[in-house]
Amino acid sequence: MPVTLADIARELGVSKMTISRAINNHPLINTETRERVLEVARRMNYQPNQYARALATNRSYLIGIVVPDLMNLYFAEVARSIEAVARPAGFQLLICSTEEDPTRELDEVEILLQRTDGLIISSVLPPTETKAYRKMIKDGAKIVLVDRTMKNLRCPAVATDNVEVGRLATEHLISLGHRRVGHLRGDASSVSTERLEGYKQSLAKNKLRLDGSLVRACGLLESEGYEAMRLWLKEPDVPEAIFAVNDPTAVGAMKAMEEAGLRAGRDIAIVGAGNIHYGDMLRVPLTTVSWSRGEMGQQAAHMLIHQIESGSPVKSKQIILPPELIVRSSCGVKPTAKIRSSVRLEGHAMKR
Amino acid sequence: MPVTLADIARELGVSKMTISRAINNHPLINTETRERVLEVARRMNYQPNQYARALATNRSYLIGIVVPDLMNLYFAEVARSIEAVARPAGFQLLICSTEEDPTRELDEVEILLQRTDGLIISSVLPPTETKAYRKMIKDGAKIVLVDRTMKNLRCPAVATDNVEVGRLATEHLISLGHRRVGHLRGDASSVSTERLEGYKQSLAKNKLRLDGSLVRACGLLESEGYEAMRLWLKEPDVPEAIFAVNDPTAVGAMKAMEEAGLRAGRDIAIVGAGNIHYGDMLRVPLTTVSWSRGEMGQQAAHMLIHQIESGSPVKSKQIILPPELIVRSSCGVKPTAKIRSSVRLEGHAMKR
DNA sequence: TTGCTGGGAGTTACCGGTAACAAATAGTCT
């Protein structure tokens, strides 16, 4: 039914190859012939068959994106910035959400590798589980990790310094005078692990004892932060300040607080990470640690496209974006707090 | 490099066809042979080449999704619910964001049709611009419209009753005693047009004059709502209540109000539409009109998949989801307000 | 024994492009 190269060739009385050359702007073709072909192609509304092209060239011009959660605006923003780079380069995006499920991630990746030129993955695997990816990369898979990286995996990656994220958040809470600083520590992913590490470092540096009861595991989803906090609030000795592993869990935790009649920033200080959109518009504007999601997506896209276009140089460049603290009011900031260099004060925190 | 059917065939000393049959669970194959083939395939880590399969069968098991804005959680939720249906059915998602740009939409759709089995589109075209889609559908394209439909286009669709959305929002504001009820009316899309119609109907029904200065056009993005409101606030005679065409613009407008030292729900009442995630966690919880995004995505996915699997029955079924008002506090609701049937009271609006 | 039946495997052609090489044509050089 659809028009093929052969149809146009017949119409013009030339060979398929001539048409193919014209369509692809091949240098070895008469300019005049090309014009004529393109004219007819347009008239017949020719659309190249992407399957056939991909089969012949082994290039699909598709980039696969694997994110943990589409409903997390953080990843929506990363995806959008990838698209901003990929589109002009002629690539389209195949997006998958793993819902923070490692098994699902591996399944999806396996399938996506078959139909894309390369993948940008924000992995939810534990950072030590590199076996599967190691094998894929050895077999020629083009992969770039974003946001969540894996130690010991020779693979290009863009992320932030998550230990520093943990330190910035925790030290800010400590600097505000809190002594019982707790942590909603997420899961076993690299991100969670590193932020936890930063949290520990800060406690140590300030001679605060790391009390097991101060740390609670939860997932990385808002609902999980909510649930963890809801349970925590039923116990005695809830910490006076909390560093939540990311913004969605922080939001969830704040919801739980509200339901318990508590107010973030007044009764319990809380700091998130990721600087999601809407964070500054929340009931209690969320103090958070931020780095550029746009930069993240763009860099990842550039690295992947470069890798695709240039064969496979396997330069495993790792880009680390610097995090900065954004002080709003969920941390209950006092105007007298000492503000360090990587801190930005915003909106409501200014009120005195 | 990757393993092909031929490789396995050679290994086993049989023909490609036998392998193909085994892989696809073809009925005309000896069960024992199949076992043997599958065993070897697994051992060799065979992954079928999707391009080749798609070329031969003209089926890609890809569904294209075209949404106006990935950063709008509304669409993220629709996309997620589409995925929830499509995945188990063996389909993957190719997602495109048009950034509310009609030209871009047509470009993308053209390309996506070439590499997918069907499209789910939330169109940003003016509702009368049906020519392009009409042609594609005639040529066999399988398309389902979601959220934003087009009049006079024989095509399955899922949407809400947007005239009713406009009425619910506007009448609520009127019922609260406001007389100068304004409208941020979005763009020329079907959604905006119909909500505007609902707004007009409500004014008429309540014997209120439709004053041109009460209606302001803006896009559908948060940034555009912000900008429109910012300018509006510089003029005299800003309305005392505003129905914003959707939640993002309402949020943008609230930002502009805050910057001007005004507070939504106290100085200016505002109602949005769409019930985005976070709407209830905002500084001023957003009163909005809601319908099920999950239902929307699921129904659309079902209709498209049915259409794909069954050839093309072209039943242009249109599903309309009922909207309901969700009262929070951005409308400045007074506890005495009469509440009608399709209204839900939430959280802060309950305080008295 | 012959002929028929049907399950199971093989053959061939094709899906719609592209790479690599061959061929034709025109123009140039000696």
Add this chain to the structure above:
DNA sequence: AGACTATTTGTTACCGGTAACTCCCAGCAA
């Protein structure tokens, strides 16, 4: 004129699957 070159077009084979058809052979009835 003959050989050579450059430019443009055509031929052939192949990418990795699948549909449709053919073929083979065991089992069984006549």
